[in-house]
Amino acid sequence: MSQRKKKGEFIVERNYVDDQRIIEPEKLEIGGVDMSGRWGLLVLPRTIEDFDHSLHAMVKNHPRGRNIDRCWQCGNCTAACPVAEENPLFNPRYLIYIIKLGYKLEIEKFGNYVYFCGSCGRCSEVCPKDVDPSGVMEAIGTALRRKP
Amino acid sequence: MRRRDMSEIHPVLVIGGGPAGLKASADLAELGYDVVLVEKLGQLGGAPIRWGYKTLAPELRPTEEVMGPLIEYVEGNGNVRVMKNSVVEGATGGLGDFTVTVRNLMNGATESLKASAIIVATGFEHFDAKVDPRYGYGRNPDVIGIHELEGMLKEGRVVKRNGDPPKRIAFIFCVGSRDKSTNLWCCTVCCGVSIKQAIELKHLLKDADIYMIYMDIRTFGLWEKLYWKSMEEYGINYIRGRVGEIYAIGDKLLVKGEDTLVRGPFEVLFDMVVLAVGMEPGSGTAQVARALNLKVNEFGFLEPRHPNIHHDSGRDGIYLAGACVAPMSVEEALAEGSAAAMQVAKALRRLQRAVVK
Amino acid sequence: MYQRKSVKIVRRLRRLNGNGWAYHGLPGLQWEIENSSSYDRKLMSELTRELLEDFRIHEFYHACINCGNCTSRCPAFRFADFSPRVVVQKVMHAKSEPDLIVQMLDQYIWACFQCYSCWDVCPAHNNPGGLIAMMKELAVKHGLQSASKALEPYSRVLFKLMTTGTQITPDMHSSIAPFRDWGPHKAELVKHLREERAAVPVENLAKVMDRGWNVDAETIRELLIIEKEAGVIDAVKSVLKDVGEMVDETRAEYGVE
Numbered sequence: 001m002s003q004r005k006k007k008g009e010f011i012v013e014r015n016y017v018d019d020q021r022i023i024e025p026e027k028l029e030i031g032g033v034d035m036s037g038r039w040g041l042l043v044l045p046r047t048i049e050d051f052d053h054s055l056h057a058m059v060k061n062h063p064r065g066r067n068i069d070r071c072w073q074c075g076n077c078t079a080a081c082p083v084a085e086e087n088p089l090f091n092p093r094y095l096i097y098i099i100k101l102g103y104k105l106e107i108e109k110f111g112n113y114v115y116f117c118g119s120c121g122r123c124s125e126v127c128p129k130d131v132d133p134s135g136v137m138e139a140i141g142t143a144l145r146r147k148p
Numbered sequence: 149m150r151r152r153d154m155s156e157i158h159p160v161l162v163i164g165g166g167p168a169g170l171k172a173s174a175d176l177a178e179l180g181y182d183v184v185l186v187e188k189l190g191q192l193g194g195a196p197i198r199w200g201y202k203t204l205a206p207e208l209r210p211t212e213e214v215m216g217p218l219i220e221y222v223e224g225n226g227n228v229r230v231m232k233n234s235v236v237e238g239a240t241g242g243l244g245d246f247t248v249t250v251r252n253l254m255n256g257a258t259e260s261l262k263a264s265a266i267i268v269a270t271g272f273e274h275f276d277a278k279v280d281p282r283y284g285y286g287r288n289p290d291v292i293g294i295h296e297l298e299g300m301l302k303e304g305r306v307v308k309r310n311g312d313p314p315k316r317i318a319f320i321f322c323v324g325s326r327d328k329s330t331n332l333w334c335c336t337v338c339c340g341v342s343i344k345q346a347i348e349l350k351h352l353l354k355d356a357d358i359y360m361i362y363m364d365i366r367t368f369g370l371w372e373k374l375y376w377k378s379m380e381e382y383g384i385n386y387i388r389g390r391v392g393e394i395y396a397i398g399d400k401l402l403v404k405g406e407d408t409l410v411r412g413p414f415e416v417l418f419d420m421v422v423l424a425v426g427m428e429p430g431s432g433t434a435q436v437a438r439a440l441n442l443k444v445n446e447f448g449f450l451e452p453r454h455p456n457i458h459h460d461s462g463r464d465g466i467y468l469a470g471a472c473v474a475p476m477s478v479e480e481a482l483a484e485g486s487a488a489a490m491q492v493a494k495a496l497r498r499l500q501r502a503v504v505k
Numbered sequence: 506m507y508q509r510k511s512v513k514i515v516r517r518l519r520r521l522n523g524n525g526w527a528y529h530g531l532p533g534l535q536w537e538i539e540n541s542s543s544y545d546r547k548l549m550s551e552l553t554r555e556l557l558e559d560f561r562i563h564e565f566y567h568a569c570i571n572c573g574n575c576t577s578r579c580p581a582f583r584f585a586d587f588s589p590r591v592v593v594q595k596v597m598h599a600k601s602e603p604d605l606i607v608q609m610l611d612q613y614i615w616a617c618f619q620c621y622s623c624w625d626v627c628p629a630h631n632n633p634g635g636l637i638a639m640m641k642e643l644a645v646k647h648g649l650q651s652a653s654k655a656l657e658p659y660s661r662v663l664f665k666l667m668t669t670g671t672q673i674t675p676d677m678h679s680s681i682a683p684f685r686d687w688g689p690h691k692a693e694l695v696k697h698l699r700e701e702r703a704a705v706p707v708e709n710l711a712k713v714m715d716r717g718w719n720v721d722a723e724t725i726r727e728l729l730i731i732e733k734e735a736g737v738i739d740a741v742k743s744v745l746k747d748v749g750e751m752v753d754e755t756r757a758e759y760g761v762e
């Protein structure tokens with residue numbers, strides 16, 4: 001943790017840049033000029049470059065996740081969710097969105113939060129489009145486990 | 149002392165041969181009034197025919213089902229005189245006794261007509277996306293507008309400029325709408341129309357991936373079921389965000405923007421980008437407003453006397469109908485055409501009843 | 506209550522997910538939540554009040570529908586979890602959530618480098634870049650840590666700007682004390698700079714280096730009077746002590762009281 005903090009510490013907005021995307025070479029010389037450390041620092045872009053629908057297809061084939069396509073991101077599920085109230089990083093609406101569009105980086109970041117779901121079913125009760133978010137959470141969890 | 153009979157009433161002048169103008173003409177002709185229908189272009193039908201709309205939202209019924217019988221009736225009816233390629237240059241007088249100058253755009257000849265009342269139904273133009281340079285419309289061949297896609301769909305052949313069928317297609321909503329730099333208003337229909345087209349594309353190109361990049365989905369009224377259907381049955385993807393730039397890379401398009409739900413930047417390659425261009429008042433509307441001395445609001449649409457009563461132009465004997473007043477769908481334009489025809493009939497009946505010395 | 510609870514959870518989560526991803530975007534705000542507990546409440550309300558009372562806010566902010574046009578063009582957004590849209594949203598809710606504004610002053614807004622592309626594309630003609638500039642001014646005025654950290658590499662530029670009215674001349678690329686952010690290779694440039702510039706057949710290019718430094722004494726005096734009266738020198742002193750003191754010395758030399 002402490003080592004990570006050191007990387008790019010002079011960046012003012014450091015807390016808003018992922019550690020993984022900072023490249024700070026310890027020893028680098030280009031054309032006789034010393035570019036080590038700070039001088040050679042690179043921040044890689046965090047752009048979403050492709051949609052990967054493989055997880056989405058797995059969720060859709062799951063008996064409880066088949067309604068995922070109905071979701072229109074109203075946020076009723078997250079509003080009703082007792083876990084999300086405690087922990088803002090678990091957000092069923094958001095999980096459905098990133099799985100549906102296949103944002104790989106976001107799934108890597110937030111995918112494991114799907115197991116925070118307590119399956120209380122309050123989301124499925126309030127969902128206006130009958131998505132059954134708690135079922136979808138289960139399906140996403142299964143898909144993530146089975147993912148090759 | 150006697151009352152006027154029908155033959156003493158001058159014909160009603162209808163400006164614009166789109167859905168509203170055609171409906172007004174057909175209704176008045178059926179009531180027994182003579183009608184002069186002035187159309188700027190060489191064909192009747194307005195935007196739906198000019199751009200070759202394949203089907204109409206929300207039920208995806210062919211446009212011909214609505215427009216075909218109307219055009220047929222108006223062209224075949226003895227009471228309606230259709231003047232194509234013509235514009236109205238000026239009008240003097242008032243209700244019951246207008247003198248109108250109509251100029252033929254083909255040969256330049258002008259003609260003076262008598263008219264008892266005037267219905268203005270000059271419609272709209274699709275927003276020219278060249279005005280907003282960020283989408284590269286006009287520069288990138290595979291960036292097209294929804295009006296152009298509609299024509300392609302009608303031909304049953306949607307291909308890129310190089311002849312390949314597109315695999316990944318993006319629709320960008322609100323182009324030239326809801327923006328202080330271009331047009332401030334919402335065009336009300338292009339969400340529904342885009343979704344309708346996406347469904348038709350899915351029928352045509354089974355394995356195409358379609359992404360709708362929206363900021364709000366405004367499928368009003370019963371059009372909402374289009375939105376639901378597109379997600380549930382056709383698996384069309386919705387991205388909440390906005391596009392900043394589009395570059396051509398090889399024969400693909402790099403679409404750059406923000407996904408506001410993920411708060412992440414996306415830079416994804418697409419084969420084809422369809423811009424949901426909005427509606428704006430056309431040059432025809434501005435020309436008629438000058439010729440007839442009508443009030444125009446700050447957006448360039450014709451301004452009715454009361455904002456909630458569209459047909460009342462503020463000048464006696466002149467009535468408004470259709471998308472020259474505000475952006476609207478075909479069904480609304482038809483209803484407004486009928487409404488304007490009703491207002492004319494009412495006014496002319498009053499004239500007829502008045503006792504002539 | 507909510508905040509305290511969240512802090513605990515966040516710490517626990519950090520243990521669980523020590524994988525280096527920045528979670529400060531959606532939906533997490535734990536870094537901000539952690540920080541807010543240690544904030545000076547008085548400073549918080551004062552900063553928010555000053556921001557909302559600034560007359561420019563009515564010109565820079567009209568309404569925001571969260572469309573994302575500004576961010577779609579933002580160069581900083583590509584690398585950091587920074588979004589002008591969020592800045593506008595937080596200014597919009599500044600009255601009810603003053604702590605959000607203060608937390609942004611600490612790190613968030615410094616990702617912006619004032620290119621104003623957001624202003625260019627905003628459909629409501631808001632100016633997120635302008636709002637950020639206002640906030641940066643506040644940070645400097647109140648001597649916040651973030652401002653010192655962000656401005657420190659530019660000490661020389663700042664000093665030159667404040668004392669001569671011009672920013673950079675080419676011979677400021679010196680091999681002895683290069684600007685930190687420009688990197689060491691810039692020192693290479695200096696070696697034959699004067700000859701190279703003289704070789705370019707544009708008259709002004711060679712003379713810039715002299716003219717950039719030789720400013721009329723009356724102009725400098727005027728500049729220093731303005732800076733003194735507007736409180737700029739004091740503000741800079743609170744952020745970059747040495748630069749402020751050097752400017753103060755110059756002020757004394759020119760007899761400005």
